[in-house]
Amino acid sequence: MSEFELIRRYFCSEILQPERRDVCLGIGDDCALISVPEGKQLVVSVDTSVAGVHFPEDADPYDIGWRALAVSLSDLAAMGAKPAWFTLALTLPEGKGEWLESFSQGISDLARRFGIALVGGDTTRGALSVTVQVQGYVSPGAAWKRSGAKPGDLIYVSGPLGEAAGGLEVVLNPELDLPEYQSLKQAYLRPEPRFDLLSSLSGRVRAAIDISDGFLADLNHVLKASGVGAVLDPGRIPISSSLKSLFGEDRAFEMAISGGDDYQLCFMISPKRRLELEVCADQCHLQLYPVGVITSTPGIEGLNHFNSAGFDHFGRNN
Template sequence: MDEFSLIRNIFQQPQLTEAGSVPDQGIGDDCSLISLPADQQLVQSIDTLVADVHFTANGDPYLIGYRALAVSVSDLAAMGAKPHSFSLALSLPENNPEWLQRFADGLAAMANAAGISLIGGDTTRGPLTISVHVQGIVPKGKALLRSGARPGDLIYVSGTPGEANAALPYILGEKAVTSDAEQHLVDRYWQPTPRIALGQWLLENGATSALDVSDGLSGDLSHILRASNCGAELFSEKLPVSDALAEVCGDEAIDKVLNGGDDYELCFIWPAGKPMTAQMSEQCPTPVTCIGHITKKKGLWLDGQSLEPGSYNHFSN
């Protein structure tokens, strides 16, 4: 069997091709074919991860595969979409079946967690680069956009952002992992949780805006402010700081929460006066925290001081 037939076989496992919706035509022709219910829109995103820019090339291929798909699925979650299917464009520097099998296993683990099927792809020789194109569905006109925030609305974030960024010294081998807290941060970097159920709950229950925090909370929130033509006031004592982050980063923890990227939590906007928490915790147990509110006055403010959005550029940009 030649190399590219072997690769095709590795990716044609049912754990990948039947993890979610089954296409009308999947891998094996010039193109895939899917149908779409008439009352739905197709939600799509493409992301590229480059070795030693977005992840360490010598990382565990299982985790590289898991994370590559998680990062893209997170964009679907941010729109409130139900995951449907994905395509993979993979450049590989060498023929290494063991590496590829573990990569595919990690990809399959996330595919099953997200309920999303592999329907097409392209494998080429080249520097290690992973492009993932994902698609999901939303009821027509209901997707969570960046442009819906209004003055007075509340600003929420899911989970505990900042942890992935705090893991970088350990990921890069600059520091050794010596505690459970440090290991927790490393796990959060490699295995982010796309907030799929939360995104769909928010869509169904009336959130006004959402996005996923890939580049840092302050910078990503600013995208909502620009698209919605408004400002935001945040309060440092409300920011969710995990025990692990506090233990490892001390006084720098708040900076990590505000400016650290790679967590793939959702930042979302909720209408003031609309009850949420009790109802939500039953139906969707993702932890969320209110960290401030939308203002008519432009700009981003923390405890009354102007805050410059941190521009997070991953680790080697």
């Protein structure tokens, strides 16, 4: 089977092209044609994952596919958008059927979960890298921007931090690959874009970002965009017992505030909305973690008594 046929086989499947009313013409022509639903804004993000930089060269192709799509989808989740469709630009050294089958399965399994369609793509020869552009919809004015945080707002994160940084260590050090650390490994290899938060947070979020660079670095993006500062309560930063048991309290804390790739959301809400948010999250069995407060003084306070390694990394991210 030629590479062209392989690609058609794995990427033009019905699974990757579910029927969607907005997709008028999918893969196979010069372009795709989309009818954006009336009264919706289009939300767009693009991310490239490079072998040896964003994932190990010899990673399971299923995970490479899953992760490349997840990382890009996470940006939509961070804007409060509903995912709709995506394009895939895959550069690979050679088109092996087995590799492509597993890679496309990873992409399909995640795409199917949200009913999103692959509408276009390009496959080229070269060093392995994957570029995914995702599109979703949001009602006008409803997108969660980075610039909306106000002094007094509560800062939340959507789950334990540092999991992916810990997971990467497990991936790179096979002697750590024990049953009790599989949740860390999964957090790194198969991150879950947090669309499950959408209904609870909708209409309540003032600013949001997904944690890809690391909690402090990403929080800082929000603070700068909003022209505000923050006071954190380090004791409230959620850290899993697995991470602490594997790396010890100090290193686990450093990973939680500086490690990237968690793809949890960090968001701000007005304190007036706290009760309704927490009731709503409870009803949806979601656990949310308040970790600090927005202030009018630029910078981040509250971490002074923690080790300098964290601060150093923080400094470098800015």
